[in-house]
Amino acid sequence: MISRIILAIGLLLAPPVAAQTNSSVRLDVPYVPTPPFVIKAMLDLAKVGPDDVVYDLGSGDGRIVIDAVQTRGVKRAVGIDLNPVQVADANANAEKAGVTDRVTFTVGDVFKEDLSPATVVTMYLLPNVNLRLRPRLLDHLKPGTRVVSHAFHMFDWPPDAQEKVLGEVPIYMWIIPAKVQGTWTGKAGEGSFTFSLAQKFQVVSGLLTREGQKPVALNGQLAGNELMVIGNDGVSLRGKITGATLIGAITLAGAPQDIVLTRQ
Ligand SMILES: C[S@@+](CC[C@H](N)C(=O)[O-])C[C@H]1O[C@@H](n2cnc3c(N)ncnc32)[C@H](O)[C@@H]1O
CATH class of the missing domain: 2.40.128.120 (Quinohemoprotein amine dehydrogenase alpha subunit, domain 2)
Structure with missing residues (x-):
């Protein structure tokens, strides 16, 4: 229990860091992986299935993207990470897992890349990064797209569903609403x-x-x-x-x- 709490607190307190191979790239969030039991709960909460196109924003070693293909049989899964070292690692992991035909890892900024093909977006970022991303999610994703966040909320945008995995780790899901105003x-x-x-x-x-x-x-x-x-x-x-x-x-x-x- 203590180790999981330390993981979340560590991510919250860590300062922005420069990517290992390119010191001019400043990451908005350091690399901390999502444990497999939390990935399972996130994919369950969003009811991810074979018709979905999953995007992981800040995809690290590619584990969420690869898991979505392996355990849910999604049509396609895409990881975006600003750190080329993480993208190389993710590509090597996809190769090992034999899923290169259905996954793509891109070196890119989640604030700039096209997210519109997604039907499910996963993220393990930080509260202020979620808040900055919020307008992009609401304006660029199709209504009905599910957004799942490990650990961190979206301030005054209430989640459509949430739970505490094993009673400890919060995960949240939002469904992108159509514009009806x-x-x-x-x-x-x-x-x-x-x-x-x-x-x-x-x-x-x-x-x-x-x-x-x-x-x-x-x-x-x-x-x-x-x-x-x-x-x-x-x-x-x-x-x-x-x-x-x-x-x-x-x-x-x-x-x-x-x-x-x-x-x-
Ligand atoms: C906390 S890790 C999460 C990794 C993975 N999604 C997981 O849950 O296991 C955050 C990742 O976001 C990446 N990142 C930070 N700022 C980014 C940005 N602006 N655009 C794309 N990726 C970014 C980092 O390199 C890091 O790999």
Whole structure:
């Protein structure tokens, strides 16, 4: 137990270091490997499977990337590390594991590389690095992409799931939410509906207005592209967002009706 705590504290306290082969490269996080039992829990929490493309940000010796291919049979896995020594080590480990056909290790900066192909992102960075990365994750990853972090959170972005591995090591998972903030209008049956939605990460609030009815306050949540909001009078909207269109169902007085909403 003590050794695991020391590992996390060590990463937290370690100063930024220069990569071994190139002193002009300053790492945002020193190398500390994730133990295998934590990797298993991270991949389980994100429900990683054969359809996934996994990116490990700051991939070290490649263990998460290689494990994702070996134990989950993912389509493809990519590691990005600023330190060329780590990337050489990761490539040698992929060779030994016989997974070079499905893994790529790139010398690169997680603040600059294209992350958009990922369906799952793993990371063991530091709290302030997570915070700096947050806007990139939210803007560049597809809605629905799962992000799993070993040890460190994302401040006021609440995780969609979390656990303490063996009761000790925290891991967190977030699902990249679609962007729903704005005004959405549409018809269901005879009624016209206007949803004015505000969003903070995956948490949604807003107002539903209908002709001849009092506005209704709404609260809800996004899970990737899937939106669910409930009004304080029992009305609910559930639907899938694709770009500027939401297709789903509105439930009024217990009766669901199909609805298509368009963002104004
Ligand atoms: C704590 S280690 C995690 C290694 C691996 N992901 C694991 O969990 O076993 C962090 C890694 O991030 C790399 N790193 C630090 N800053 C980086 C940056 N800006 N871009 C890419 N990699 C970076 C370091 O070289 C180190 O290998």
